Amino acid sequence: MMLIEETAPAAEALPVAALRAHLRLAQGFEGPDDAAETAALAGFLRAAIATIEGRTGKVLLKRRFRMQLDDWRDRLGQSLPLAPVHSVERIEIDDGNGTLTQLPPEGWRLVPDGQRPVILPTRVVLPSIPRRGTVTITFLAGFGDAWSQVPADLAQAVILLAARYYDDRSQDGLRHALPFGVSALIERWRAVRTLAGRGSREWR
DSSP: OEEEEOSOOOGGGSOHHHHHHHHHHHHOOOOOOSHHHHHHHHHHHHHHHHHHHHHHOBOSBOEEEEEEESSOSOTTOEEOSSBOEEEEEEEEEEOSSSOEEEOOGGGEEEEOOSSOOEEEESSSSOOOOOTTOEEEEEEEESSBSSGGGSOHHHHHHHHHHHHHHHHTTTOGGGGGSOOHHHHHHHGGGOOOOOOSOOOGGGGO
């Protein structure tokens, strides 16, 4: 499986003001409210968001992703590795010789489960993938476009983790371990995920 993030969280959606307020309240932070500081705090927030999303499989701010598989995991239904999924924009099959075929929307449907969204065939099974071919699924995932739409515990986990990254900015090696408070906040969102396909060709 190859998963590509096609769009990044919008800069204006990042909770820079909330992080700045947290740093001032918790640590006596007195940095200037200038462009350089804003850019630095945004960078810590993006790193924290990426970490939380990686640990939970939940996309905080809505954006577009593209997943490529060399075969379906199961032709009875293909799960998606991220949640929540708002929509699947298109599904394309490449026959391995450069010919793309877009699957008609009436041939499949999205079940937008909060933990394991899945694409189901409207008939019996999803269409077969040529032996040297691939299937690409383009979809939109995320809780919303605005930070206010992110669940409160995940939003707080991002702020706490970004503040830790700010504290440890000169010690990059410390970023590998999550603080206990952050781990506790995201625990209920964590799920055991099966990501890529496990078709016969994947195991050869």
